[in-house]
Ligand SMILES: [Zn+2]
């Protein structure tokens with residue numbers, strides 16, 4: 001084995017270089033040079049820092065059936081590895097946008113005047129949201145753009161036997177202390193007698209007297225500097241302790257600011273959730289989050305100027321202090337009684353927290369979370385009205401887009417690396433969760449044609465409308481267009497209701513539990529959709545635990561768990577059959593698209609009064625009327641043929657205008673028509689698919705007993721296609737085949 005030592009030495013050297021390249025320690029003068037190089041960057045408060053952090057990672061436009069939204073990339077944790085990215089925030093683009101708006105307001109005003117309160121049902125990713133922001137802060141703080149600086153006071157040990165230069169222990173004379181241009185910032189640790197920290201991580205510029213500071217800021221930022229820096233940086237001051245140290249040095253050096261600043265060591269700092277630096281989360285059990293204690297009998301005291309040794313020096317501590325310069329999260333804020341957190345609102349009002357001997361002015365963004373029940377109770381509180389203005393309420397509902405919800409559970413199953421995850425297992429779980437959250441549309445809120453379409457929507461149809469943008473196949477072309485255009489309005493309908501869609505329903509926590517249990521099911525080798533359905537049915541019996549199981553069922557299946565389970569079973573059977581049919585290759589998808597394309601071609605020629613070149617005979621023939629009628633019958637066309645044909649052509653033409661030169665995607669433009677064509681074609685082949693499914697079951701469950709060579713080869717080919725195209729394994733393919741033979745192919749017409 002190679003000697004690891006040289007390699008280790010090289011790593012040490014790299015680490016040392018990284019340390020100095022990171023410009024971790026600076027004198028005050030060096031800091032001013034840095035400040036002048038990027039004045040906006042180095043004059044930020046916590047709110048501006050957070051806003052810049054959002055901007056730093058940028059946004060991406062997300063197209064959903066219910067509209068275009070803006071997603072803030074930081075919530076995808078792009079700097080992290082694959083495993084880390086599983087903690088990303090799924091969906092919630094609206095929450096992101098509102099949080100950004102809140103911090104942008106603070107940044108513009110130059111002060112934080114509200115607590116951002118995320119409210120929603122239990123388990124709606126409020127803490128995941130904040131955790132993502134905090135992780136982004138940790139990463140951003142390591143970049144040049146996100147560099148953060150704090151300061152310490154440094155008192156040197158005597159040099160060359162010069163006792164008078166030992167800190168201040170021997171009593172200092174103004175001619176002692178630092179020489180012109182000297183700084184103690186870079187002293188070796190051995191030459192430092194004492195260091196006094198600023199626990200609040202005050203901005204270094206706060207050390208400059210207000211007049212000097214403002215002149216400097218005008219110098220680097222221009223004459224409108226007062227409008228361009230946070231209020232506290234413009235006219236505030238350092239914390240009480242730093243004020244005391246500053247005052248003592250200032251007196252000792254008879255007002256020579258340069259000598260005072262020679263004691264200042266600026267150091268880069270990094271946000272850390274683990275060590276509670278600039279990012280702190282507090283549970284509801286905490287009571288006091290800021291306190292102070294007197295600094296006694298420490299070496300640092302002996303090194304301070306004589307005048308200070310008779311002053312009681314207090315240092316603040318607590319979570320508000322730990323979070324200084326960054327973000328503090330109060331989870332379940334309203335779970336505490338108002339008495340326990342009223343001071344926070346007062347702090348926001350006045351900008352400071354009163355401690356025993358001093359007032360604390362922490363530079364912080366505050367975010368809280370609450371479930372809807374606690375917020376409702378708080379709204380009834382007599383003092384609510386007076387505090388409402390100090391809260392920025394941001395609603396965080398459950399997701400109602402099942403495709404987004406599914407990715408939460410996909411991340412979970414990837415992380416657990418247990419059994420094979422069968423197709424549809426997480427999909428069914430996500431669909432179930434979303435179905436429990438669906439509200440029946442209030443038809444009276446929509447104009448005429450949409451009103452009745454909305455009233456007829458079942459929860460599953462509504463869920464598919466949101467996630468896939470697909471309308472029920474029972475609708476006509478005209479209705480399809482009307483409803484498609486109304487998806488955004490349906491999705492946002494309940495935004496203004498106190499009982500909005502996404503407030504009540506199964507929590508992702510419960511569904512995660514269901515998936516974890518299903519993954520242990522003794523009857524299956526995979527995480528099976530059948531096991532998920534079983535566990536969901538069990539969940540539905542726990543009526544006393546969940547309010548979403550106690551809602552009155554309304555028309556079309558809303559709030560009806562029995563309906564949810566039934567449609568999920570049907571859905572699973574339909575999709576499995578579709579996959580088996582595709583895997584057998586009996587019904588080629590390209591074929592019905594081609595057929596429809598040919599139909600459009602003939603219709604177009606007919607409308608224009610043109611003929612069509614017959615490829616076989618080379619003659620120009622009129623459009624094939626019987627073929628067109630056939631297709632119209634197969635897709636279930638409504639209205640007159642002429643109307644129907646004009647509609648089809650105008651949709652194709654409209655699409656072509658928007659996408660010149662591109663191939664028309666008939667499958668997405670006319671999904672229902674193509675679905676029906678496919679079904680008609682399939683009728684002829686269903687018996688064969690049933691036969692092939694039986695062969696596949698014999699192959700996987702009985703090692704192919706009794707299959708002849710051809711049948712075995714066919715079954716093997718079909719199994720391989722199920723694996724590569726749809727992600728089955730031997731076990732879950734067998735499970736699905738058994739279900740299909742029992743539920744779908746048991747019909748005597750088929751079997
Ligand atoms: Zn301080």
Ligand SMILES: [Zn+2]
Nearest residue numbers: 420526729732
């Ligand atoms: Zn499997």
